[in-house]
Amino acid sequence: MTSLTLALDAMGGDHGPHVTVPAALRALKLHPSLNIILVGDKAQIDIHLQSAEAVLLSRLEILHTTEVVKMCDRPVHALRSRKNSSMRLAIELVRDDKAQACVSAGNTGALMAMAKVLLKTLPGIDRPALVTCLPTVTRKPVYLLDLGANISCDSETLFQFAVMGSVLCEAVEKTSRPKVALLNIGREEIKGNDQVQQAGQLLQHTDRLNYTGFIEGDEIYSGNVDVIVCDGFVGNITLKTSEGIAKLLVDRLKQGLTQGFFVRFLAKIIAPRIQAVLSQMNPDHYNGASLIGLRGIVVKSHGNADATAYLQAISLAVTEAQRRLPEMIKDRLESILLDINS
Amino acid sequence: MTSLTLALDAMGGDHGPHVTVPAALRALKLHPSLNIILVGDKAQIDIHLQSAEAVLLSRLEILHTTEVVKMCDRPVHALRSRKNSSMRLAIELVRDDKAQACVSAGNTGALMAMAKVLLKTLPGIDRPALVTCLPTVTRKPVYLLDLGANISCDSETLFQFAVMGSVLCEAVEKTSRPKVALLNIGREEIKGNDQVQQAGQLLQHTDRLNYTGFIEGDEIYSGNVDVIVCDGFVGNITLKTSEGIAKLLVDRLKQGLTQGFFVRFLAKIIAPRIQAVLSQMNPDHYNGASLIGLRGIVVKSHGNADATAYLQAISLAVTEAQRRLPEMIKDRLESILLDINS
Numbered sequence: 192m193t194s195l196t197l198a199l200d201a202m203g204g205d206h207g208p209h210v211t212v213p214a215a216l217r218a219l220k221l222h223p224s225l226n227i228i229l230v231g232d233k234a235q236i237d238i239h240l241q242s243a244e245a246v247l248l249s250r251l252e253i254l255h256t257t258e259v260v261k262m263c264d265r266p267v268h269a270l271r272s273r274k275n276s277s278m279r280l281a282i283e284l285v286r287d288d289k290a291q292a293c294v295s296a297g298n299t300g301a302l303m304a305m306a307k308v309l310l311k312t313l314p315g316i317d318r319p320a321l322v323t324c325l326p327t328v329t330r331k332p333v334y335l336l337d338l339g340a341n342i343s344c345d346s347e348t349l350f351q352f353a354v355m356g357s358v359l360c361e362a363v364e365k366t367s368r369p370k371v372a373l374l375n376i377g378r379e380e381i382k383g384n385d386q387v388q389q390a391g392q393l394l395q396h397t398d399r400l401n402y403t404g405f406i407e408g409d410e411i412y413s414g415n416v417d418v419i420v421c422d423g424f425v426g427n428i429t430l431k432t433s434e435g436i437a438k439l440l441v442d443r444l445k446q447g448l449t450q451g452f453f454v455r456f457l458a459k460i461i462a463p464r465i466q467a468v469l470s471q472m473n474p475d476h477y478n479g480a481s482l483i484g485l486r487g488i489v490v491k492s493h494g495n496a497d498a499t500a501y502l503q504a505i506s507l508a509v510t511e512a513q514r515r516l517p518e519m520i521k522d523r524l525e526s527i528l529l530d531i532n533s
Numbered sequence: 534m535t536s537l538t539l540a541l542d543a544m545g546g547d548h549g550p551h552v553t554v555p556a557a558l559r560a561l562k563l564h565p566s567l568n569i570i571l572v573g574d575k576a577q578i579d580i581h582l583q584s585a586e587a588v589l590l591s592r593l594e595i596l597h598t599t600e601v602v603k604m605c606d607r608p609v610h611a612l613r614s615r616k617n618s619s620m621r622l623a624i625e626l627v628r629d630d631k632a633q634a635c636v637s638a639g640n641t642g643a644l645m646a647m648a649k650v651l652l653k654t655l656p657g658i659d660r661p662a663l664v665t666c667l668p669t670v671t672r673k674p675v676y677l678l679d680l681g682a683n684i685s686c687d688s689e690t691l692f693q694f695a696v697m698g699s700v701l702c703e704a705v706e707k708t709s710r711p712k713v714a715l716l717n718i719g720r721e722e723i724k725g726n727d728q729v730q731q732a733g734q735l736l737q738h739t740d741r742l743n744y745t746g747f748i749e750g751d752e753i754y755s756g757n758v759d760v761i762v763c764d765g766f767v768g769n770i771t772l773k774t775s776e777g778i779a780k781l782l783v784d785r786l787k788q789g790l791t792q793g794f795f796v797r798f799l800a801k802i803i804a805p806r807i808q809a810v811l812s813q814m815n816p817d818h819y820n821g822a823s824l825i826g827l828r829g830i831v832v833k834s835h836g837n838a839d840a841t842a843y844l845q846a847i848s849l850a851v852t853e854a855q856r857r858l859p860e861m862i863k864d865r866l867e868s869i870l871l872d873i874n875s
Contacts, residue, residue, distance in 0.1 A: 265723065328784050339718050342726050376681050376769040381607070384684050384766060408773025412781040421770075424726060427718040428767055429774050431750025436775045439754040440782050442670050 194224045195291050195512050197505065198284035201231030202259045202277040204296025205495045208232070211296070212239035214501035219247040222509055228290060230254045231277040256280055260301045262494070269301035270308060278302060282309045285487040291512040292488035294504050296496055302489065303340050303482060310487040313517060315524045319484035320352045321423070321491065322359060323430070329414030334360050336420060338480055339427035346389035349373065349420055351524070353390070355483045356418035357400050358523045362514040369417035372406035374425060386422070399527045479504035481511060483520065488512055536566045537633050537854050539847065540626040543573030544601045544619040546638025547837045550574070553638070554581035556843035561589040564851055570632055572596045573619040598622055602643045604836070611643035612650060620644060624651045627829040633854040634830035636846050638838055644831065645682050645824060652829040655859060657866045661826035662694045663765070663833065664701060665772070671756030676702050678762060680822055681769035688731035691715065691762055693866070695732070697825045698760035699742050700865045704856040705849070711759035714748035716767060728764070741869045821846035823853060825862065830854055
């Protein structure tokens with residue numbers, strides 16, 4: 192690959208440099224043309240670099256700052272007062288073309304606010320969206336957006352999300368003409384609220400997207416579609432509900448397999464297999480939500496990600512930068528809007 | 534128990550009398566003071582009564598009609614044109630005090646429309662809500678409403694749902710002062726849309742409900758609260774998403790446990806235990822969504838319920854009738870409204 196530089200908010204997330212620095216070193220090993228700028232407290236970062244290979248360190252730079260965005264900071268406060276924070280400086284490196292993408296595990300609201308103000312949205316995009324991919328029965332991931340960047344959305348915004356999601360899926364998964372659906376409470380045209388119905392009509396009128404209609408909650412994980420669009424309120428609750436029910440199932444399974452000596456004995460033997468299945472389902476394997484629709488690449492990692500999960504987020508940022516995702520979305524949106532208006 | 538009469542829409546659901554009649558017979562056996570009126574095509578119903586015990590038949594009555602509400606009927610059409618349908622006649626039996634509750638596995642939209650028009654809402658309730666209970670980690674069920682009867686809801690409606698859900702949980706589970714939460718995209722007061730935020734403020738101002746604040750999707754199944762309130766769009770998608778992810782997990786588990794001879798062999802031995810766990814999680818075990826806020830009791834069964842699942846819905850209707858749920862909700866709501874206005 193051509194040389195790329197990523198900016199990492201080294202202080203963000205529950206574990207800060209303890210996770211971000213080891214993940215950065217692994218990323219440098221994995222991607223030989225990658226350079227990383229770690230933004231944060233040099234003293235804290237250095238602790239985790241002591242035994243690093245010199246060949247990796249040569250592609251690593253530290254931008255020192257002691258200010259951090261706190262998890263409890265309101266977005267507006269973070270935007271106004273955390274001018275030297277590791278999160279903000281990382282985004283500024285993208286804005287100033289010193290990095291092709293940035294990754295943060297910090298405060299989501301602050302990250303979205305700063306990214307929108309500093310990087311600006313692409314022409315034709317009103318609001319950036321937070322998107323992630325989820326596992327499905329067919330093993331082909333599905334992209335779900337918005338996950339909470341936009342609490343309520345009009346039909347035009349949902350339409351733009353559909354375009355962005357489709358381009359993202361095409362870019363990352365190399366799926367040609369990804370199937371796009373709107374999340375609704377029924378498949379029939381009369382179902383749902385005005386925003387969803389009108390977005391459905393807008394989507395039906397463009398051939399440039401492979402719009403397949405409404406989809407219900409029980410089909411999200413079916414693998415029948417590639418991109419699912421909803422507002423941020425519904426998307427956030429959908430994603431978190433999935434985590435909740437998965438936890439419940441695992442819990443019940445554990446209880447069910449520890450009652451009775453013989454079952455417990457057998458269960459122990461096949462436990463690693465069950466563990467393997469569950470870890471495939473672990474959200475960390477799908478870590479990294481992209482904030483798309485901006486003139487730069489911003490990837491949000493789970494706050495409690497470990498180094499392996501954080502590495503996933505870094506790799507996602509690398510892929511998006513390699514494929515020049517913002518430019519792809521911009522071009523596609525332009526052609527679709529031309530198509531609709533002609 | 535004192536003598537109770539239930540009206541069953543014998544023709545509703547995917548399987549009609551094939552499921553509803555055997556379930557009715559099992560309900561009569563289970564509840565010795567129960568009487569049932571089966572509403573539907575006598576010839577079709579009779580087929581399933583041929584080997585029934587005479588002692589049960591003495592508490593069973595058939596109200597013959599050949600008209601049915603189709604699954605594809607729009608609610609307005611069903612309301613105007615299906616005047617002699619099994620669904621409508623069953624609800625009319627409740628309206629006319631000939632039955633204390635009715636159960637249908639038919640078209641949900643039509644059932645809600647007919648129930649609202651024929652039974653009317655309770656004083657102080659603007660819109661009925663569809664509610665069901667779900668399993669949790671602590672084994673104490675949680676009540677979730679609304680599940681799709683009301684696509685969008687203002688704060689006042691969400692407040693009324695909280696009251697109704699709390700009374701239902703108290704009546705059925707005998708939980709004293711059930712913990713009530715609003716489903717939102719964060720726990721902080723600033724999170725969410727206007728409706729949820731304002732509903733939170735309304736709920737904070739009454740001591741008559743045990744309101745505990747906002748809850749996120751990943752806590753639905755935690756057992757931390759007893760009642761969760763949201764609008765019907767979010768509730769429907771939440772419920773169906775849970776079904777979807779549960780299916781995915783089961784699927785992955787099956788695949789994981791059939792790879793390799795030894796694992797397959799062991800997995801076969803403990804398969805019944807896994808099956809037992811999964812069947813506890815089966816939505817059929819929690820079959821029966823109540824349409825509450827009406828001057829009568831209406832329980833909706835899954836369309837594809839089998840006799841065991843349909844029996845659950847009947848038993849739920851029996852419990853609600855025994856506890857005189859509509860009167861309880863009415864009284865509680867009156868006292869809460871007095872409290873707020875004083």
